[in-house]
Every structure is written in structure tokens, then in C-alpha cells.
Amino acid sequence: MAGRRRREADRSTAVRAEHERRRHLVQVGAYRFSPARGARRSATVTPAPLRYWQYDPARPWLVVTVLAVVAAWLGTAAWIGGPSTVAGEAPVAVLAGLAVLALSTTRLTVSDAGVSSDAAGLLGASSRHVLGTSQVLAVRRGTPPADWPEVARHGGWWPGRAPVAVRHLSDDGATERAFTTRVRNPEAFAAALGRPLD
DSSP: OHHHHHHHHHHHHHHHHHHHHHHHHHHHHTBOSSGGGOBOTTOSSOOOOOSEEEEEOOOHHHHHHHHHHHHHHHHHHHHHHOHHHHHHHHHHHHHHHHHHHHHTOEEEEEOSSEEEEEETTSSSOOGGGEEEGGGEEEEEESSOOTTSOOEEEOSOOOTTOEEEEEEEEOTTSSSEEEEEEEESOHHHHHHHTTOOBO
């Protein structure tokens, strides 16, 4: 009997998470990548305001990779064609590197129903990366304590951002997980998720 009750509770967690995912995608999808510009013209209903959003720069490993590729590109041009070829290739290489970094910028978004991290270069949020607000168990300033589950790291360092850790249930409702990110305003981020900041 206890096993049956647990399966029903887990199923309700999964159903609730899926419902929150759909609501989140609808609300977030009604906004442009820059929510400050308002809703998309194609939105048929004026969406509720987003609870919290911020841009996160490309991860440090990607910045290093882009710099290495641009340097290799220009080095190859110098080796094959000499300095005149480098002068012609430099603007293209630099613009291509900047485009990759710009399209790798992400937006951390909290809606009425969930939280996600969406990349500028993709055509909308993926439901696989949406966490329903009912799954959030705790929001803590700083690093997570040792008794928390293994932590996934989201977002990169940026001046003026404070680290926060979020403990949450998995989609099946049976296991706990956690992630860390850096936010402008930890109190506002926790309030948007409906949890007090520890």
C-alpha cells in the first residue's frame, strides 16, 4: 500500500513538472530574447511579466576556445599567404569569433511556473532545461553545504554577481539534485522562485 502511495506521489510530481514546463515555455516564448523590448509581435495574448531574468556571458572555456580558433585561423593565414593575407582574414576571423560569443550568451529566466537558461543562438527554450518552481526545495546564497547532492554549475563569472545554489527535486520526484549559478540579486531570484533565501 505504501509503495502504491509513493508511486502516485511521484507520478503527480512528474505530471506537475510537465504542466509547469509547458506554462513556462508559453510565457517565456511570448517574449523576445531581450524581455525589456516587450512581448513578441506574434504573441496573441499579452503575457504575464517575467519574475526574474538576466543575461549570462559565454562560459570561460568557450571564450578560450574561440580565442584559440581565431589565433589558429590567423596563424594559418600568415603561414600560407603572409602578412597581406592576415590583414584580409583578420576582420572575418574576429567577427566570426564575436558572433559565436554573442550567440552563446544565455538568459536565466524565472517565469510564473519555472526557471530555464536559454541560449541566444537557439530558437527558443528546450523543455529539457526547464525546472518547475514546485520542484525547487531551497535557494541558498554562496556555495552549497556538503550534505547537498552533487552540484551542476550553470552560468559564468560576471562582475557584481553573487553565487547562489538551488536544491530541487528531479522530474520523477524521487531524487534530489542541485545547481549553482551567479545572479545580480539573490533575494529577488529566491523570491521569484517562491523560496526564502537561506
